[in-house]
Amino acid sequence: MSAQGPAPRQGSTTVGASLACRRVSFSYSEGGASVPALRDVSFSVPAGDAMALIGASGSGKSTLLQVIRGLDEPEAGAVVLDGVEPGAAGYAERQREVGLVFQTPEVQLFAATAREDVAFGPRRLGWSEPDVADAVARAFELVGLPQAVYADRHPYSLSGGEARRLALAGALAMRPRLVLLDEPFVSLDPGSRRDLVAILERLRADGITLLLVTHDVDLAWRLCEQRLVLAEGRVAAAGLWDFAGDDARLLAANRLREPFLVELWRRLAYAPGQAPRTLEEAAKALA
Amino acid sequence: MRATIAQYYPGTSPIHRLDPRAKFVAVTAMAVALFLRDSFAGLAVFAAAAALAYGLSRVPIAWFWRAFRPLLWLVGLTFLAQLLFAPGDAFFSLGFLHLSWRGIELAAYLSLRLVVLVLIGSVLTLTTPPMALTDGLVWLGRPLRRLRVPTDELALIVTIALRFIPTLLAEFDTIMRAQRARGVDFHRGGLRQRVRNLQPVLVPLFVVSFRRADDLALAMEARCYRPGIARTRLHPLRAGWADVALLATTTVVIAAGLLL
Numbered sequence: 001m002s003a004q005g006p007a008p009r010q011g012s013t014t015v016g017a018s019l020a021c022r023r024v025s026f027s028y029s030e031g032g033a034s035v036p037a038l039r040d041v042s043f044s045v046p047a048g049d050a051m052a053l054i055g056a057s058g059s060g061k062s063t064l065l066q067v068i069r070g071l072d073e074p075e076a077g078a079v080v081l082d083g084v085e086p087g088a089a090g091y092a093e094r095q096r097e098v099g100l101v102f103q104t105p106e107v108q109l110f111a112a113t114a115r116e117d118v119a120f121g122p123r124r125l126g127w128s129e130p131d132v133a134d135a136v137a138r139a140f141e142l143v144g145l146p147q148a149v150y151a152d153r154h155p156y157s158l159s160g161g162e163a164r165r166l167a168l169a170g171a172l173a174m175r176p177r178l179v180l181l182d183e184p185f186v187s188l189d190p191g192s193r194r195d196l197v198a199i200l201e202r203l204r205a206d207g208i209t210l211l212l213v214t215h216d217v218d219l220a221w222r223l224c225e226q227r228l229v230l231a232e233g234r235v236a237a238a239g240l241w242d243f244a245g246d247d248a249r250l251l252a253a254n255r256l257r258e259p260f261l262v263e264l265w266r267r268l269a270y271a272p273g274q275a276p277r278t279l280e281e282a283a284k285a286l287a
Numbered sequence: 288m289r290a291t292i293a294q295y296y297p298g299t300s301p302i303h304r305l306d307p308r309a310k311f312v313a314v315t316a317m318a319v320a321l322f323l324r325d326s327f328a329g330l331a332v333f334a335a336a337a338a339l340a341y342g343l344s345r346v347p348i349a350w351f352w353r354a355f356r357p358l359l360w361l362v363g364l365t366f367l368a369q370l371l372f373a374p375g376d377a378f379f380s381l382g383f384l385h386l387s388w389r390g391i392e393l394a395a396y397l398s399l400r401l402v403v404l405v406l407i408g409s410v411l412t413l414t415t416p417p418m419a420l421t422d423g424l425v426w427l428g429r430p431l432r433r434l435r436v437p438t439d440e441l442a443l444i445v446t447i448a449l450r451f452i453p454t455l456l457a458e459f460d461t462i463m464r465a466q467r468a469r470g471v472d473f474h475r476g477g478l479r480q481r482v483r484n485l486q487p488v489l490v491p492l493f494v495v496s497f498r499r500a501d502d503l504a505l506a507m508e509a510r511c512y513r514p515g516i517a518r519t520r521l522h523p524l525r526a527g528w529a530d531v532a533l534l535a536t537t538t539v540v541i542a543a544g545l546l547l
Binding site: 071099100102105107108109110111121124125156170171174 | 458461462464465466468469470471486487488491494
């Protein structure tokens with residue numbers, strides 16, 4: 001593409017964007033009837049933080065991601081990106097800085113080579129070829145796929161875990177400042193999960209803001225300091241995890257369980273000085 | 288994005304409970320009869336019968352309207368074509384356009400026929416689940432088996448295709464959204480650009496469909512499906528007195544429509 005668009009932001013560290021939803025509502029129309037999916041959803045994520053979006057199936061998690069990315073217009077309320085209100089100058093640009101990674105994103109791969117697929121987004125942004133090449137190289141590196149090995153391979157010849165990482169690279173090549181991930185761990189083998197966790201930890205270290213939909217509370221807790229619990233399209237809780245408080249009840253009410261470590265601590269319920277220090281002691285304490 | 292024309296409206300009305308074979312035969316016979324004779328009285332009989340069937344089906348009028356609306360322009364267009372180009376003694380002419388009483392009459396016939404046709408077709412598809420309709424067609428196509436037409440296999444293909452239309456539409460929608468998130472604007476650019484924009488949607492859609500077809504074939508084999516072997520049905524079709532009544536009524540309606 002010859003058209004020169006705005007150059008991507010320079011520098012190796014990308015600073016994350018903040019996100020705030022203010023009383024966002026959205027309904028689907030189904031057979032003439034309107035089915036509410038999100039009702040009065042309000043929460044905020046400071047720049048560079050990570051928030052886990054959890055809730056039972058059908059609670060509106062995926063819909064919320066689509067609305068934040070602007071693929072669906074909210075019926076009421078506003079999605080404020082990096083402090084910019086919708087309709088204000090620069091909002092469309094902020095929306096382009098939101099990366100959305102769909103569930104099983106590998107089904108979107110379509111180009112003849114891995115490199116072309118990753119370059120697709122940056123080219124749509126109208127970047128110059130050197131900028132595109134730069135962004136592609138960085139994205140391959142971020143997801144841990146060496147360009148020398150993978151760039152010329154056909155996307156459909158990759159393994160499941162590799163294809164998912166390639167799809168993620170396609171989103172990261174657009175240098176997003178806020179990344180929305182819809183159940184990125186689904187149907188990955190343990191090795192690929194570990195790789196993906198490492199990638200997300202790296203994004204966090206770079207300062208990118210994350211919103212992560214997952215049913216895996218262990219990973220949610222490990223990767224995110226905040227959680228947003230959705231129940232039937234409403235916010236049941238938003239903010240920092242609170243295991244000493246209401247989280248156990250909240251998670252159970254939404255068909256989830258506490259992180260394994262939290263559960264372990266609860267079951268050990270130790271008094272000071274009596275904490276098991278060896279596997280044998282732990283086994284006795286848990287028996 | 289939904290296919291409105293063949294949509295099923297779940298219900299338990301007398302029309303819903305009729306045998307799909309009887310409904311199909313009645314609708315086909317009436318559709319043919321509709322075009323046999325030019326007579327307003329006859330068409331009125333067909334229209335009344337169609338309206339009665341629709342009323343008995345207890346399907347909300349909005350559903351019929353949704354099926355009908357896309358065809359409105361077709362009805363309008365044929366009306367205009369008949370009106371302006373039909374032979375007859377013109378009482379008003381403008382260039383090559385001629386208005387004649389005969390033209391108005393023909394245009395009215397044709398529009399009425401189309402409306403009645405859509406109405407009875409809608410009653411059939413709105414009150415009959417696609418699978419039941421397929422089963423009915425297989426039964427009606429039985430004589431073809433003597434000619435070595437693989438009717439059961441064809442029916443299975445149609446059934447599977449119908450079953451996967453909503454799935455594919457949902458898949459199509461998801462992939463469109465995913466590519467929009469990657470910066471594709473499906474509504475901008477010239478024709479060339481728009482066609483090119485479809486590539487990132489169609490390639491994944493085909494790949495997903497082929498994989499799904501593979502999986503489905505394996506799953507069917509795992510459940511011992513073999514072509515050419517007669518299968519029994521979970522819900523065998525059963526015709527009753529209501530179906531006999533339907534066919535009798537249809538015969539009377541068609542006779543009246545053709546004689547009046």
